[in-house]
Amino acid sequence: MADISIVQDHSLTPEKARDAAQQVADKISREFDLACKWEGDVLRFERSGVNGSLTLRGQQARMQITLGFLMGAFAPTIRAKVAEKMQKVFCAA
Template sequence: MADINIVQEHHLAPEQARAAAQQVADKLAEQFELTCRWDGDVLRFERSGVNGALTLLPNQAQLQIALGFPISMMADMVKAKVAEKMQKVFVY
């Protein structure tokens, strides 16, 4: 199992940060067929072999993803793509 942890700083208002988080989740859902749901300020997502959460804090978004085998073999690629998406949507 591989873990991905990404912290992205931002200066967005709470509603803007939530919209940015949803964009990241939508991209992940599209690529990996994930189901997503909000639990307060935490966007949780999962499917067989993948689960994680994107937590919104003031001025920071924290993403944790646990990848099971065989998706863990693509961990570096997944991390790079997700980090790039987070940088774009959490513009500060």
């Protein structure tokens, strides 16, 4: 198993940060076929071999992803794509 942790600072309001988090979720859910749902300020996502969360705290968004054995081989690529998407949507404002 592989774990990915990405922290993205931002200066968005809570509402805009949630919108940005939803944009990240929409993109990664399409690309990686993930099911996503909000639990307060935490967006949880999963599929076979992948689970994780995107947590909004103040001026920071924290993505935690756990990849199963087969998906672990793609960890560097997944990390790069997700980090790029987070930077784009959280720093766009």
